[in-house]
Amino acid sequence: MFYTEEHGYSPLRFDPFKAIIAPRPIGWISTLDADGKPNLAPYSFFNAISSRPNMIGFSSGGLKHSPRNASETGEFVFNLSTFDLMNEMNRTAEDVDDGVNEFELAGLQMAPCKLVRPPRVAAAAAALECKLISCTELIDLDGRPTDRWWVIGQVIATHINDRFIKNGRFDTAAARPLGRCGYHDYTVVDDTIELLRTDKPEQMLR
Numbered sequence: 001m002f003y004t005e006e007h008g009y010s011p012l013r014f015d016p017f018k019a020i021i022a023p024r025p026i027g028w029i030s031t032l033d034a035d036g037k038p039n040l041a042p043y044s045f046f047n048a049i050s051s052r053p054n055m056i057g058f059s060s061g062g063l064k065h066s067p068r069n070a071s072e073t074g075e076f077v078f079n080l081s082t083f084d085l086m087n088e089m090n091r092t093a094e095d096v097d098d099g100v101n102e103f104e105l106a107g108l109q110m111a112p113c114k115l116v117r118p119p120r121v122a123a124a125a126a127a128l129e130c131k132l133i134s135c136t137e138l139i140d141l142d143g144r145p146t147d148r149w150w151v152i153g154q155v156i157a158t159h160i161n162d163r164f165i166k167n168g169r170f171d172t173a174a175a176r177p178l179g180r181c182g183y184h185d186y187t188v189v190d191d192t193i194e195l196l197r198t199d200k201p202e203q204m205l206r
């Protein structure tokens with residue numbers, strides 16, 4: 001099969017784009033609104049985009065609460081979304097009114113951060129406190145604004161549940177992060193494969 005993307009066309013019943021770029025990590029983003037009310041929502045147009053400085057980014061279709069709050073307050077928190085919190089994560093995706101606290105909606109405990117004001121998910125295996133670098137609207141090939149908003153933050157502090165630290169490493173497989181696939185599909189990272197670089201097998205891990 002081959003097709004071009006003209007006018008957002010796909011010959012398949014559902015656009016396979018998100019099933020091809022899969023699995024995607026989920027940025028479970030907590031913020032505070034301008035009145036100080038907590039907000040929590042999942043974003044799978046999300047990834048780590050730089051190390052040292054450690055930076056992460058997520059994109060929002062429309063200026064939803066998370067990008068708006070991050071822009072207004074200059075802060076957001078990444079919470080790791082894992083298999084054990086899958087249903088809670090899903091509830092926090094509900095389209096709710098301004099000021100509704102999705103931590104309460106999903107029955108999740110909040111825990112304080114140290115350097116930023118938004119709370120984190122107390123039960124999360126890891127959380128990253130971030131300061132906003134930018135929130136910009138994506139522009140398409142024709143230079144037209146898309147109403148897709150790209151938020152970048154720099155990590156300034158990290159929380160890890162000690163249960164997931166083994167031999168000086170974060171044990172990703174033990175934490176069982178969720179990955180977002182296409183349609184309504186998810187996957188779980190519960191196994192890893194070590195593959196050393198062929199040109200630098202002795203390379204120190206950083």
Ligand SMILES: Cc1cc2nc3c(=O)[nH]c(=O)nc-3n(C[C@H](O)[C@H](O)[C@H](O)COP(=O)(O)O)c2cc1C
Nearest residue numbers: 041042043044045059060061064065066093094095
């Ligand atoms: C697993 C998952 C991933 C999602 N990823 C995105 C995303 O990348 N961008 C987006 O705009 N919405 C995404 N959504 C939908 C938002 O979570 C949803 O619109 C939510 O209500 C936004 O909340 P907020 O307005 O509090 O930020 C996703 C939903 C789920 C369940």
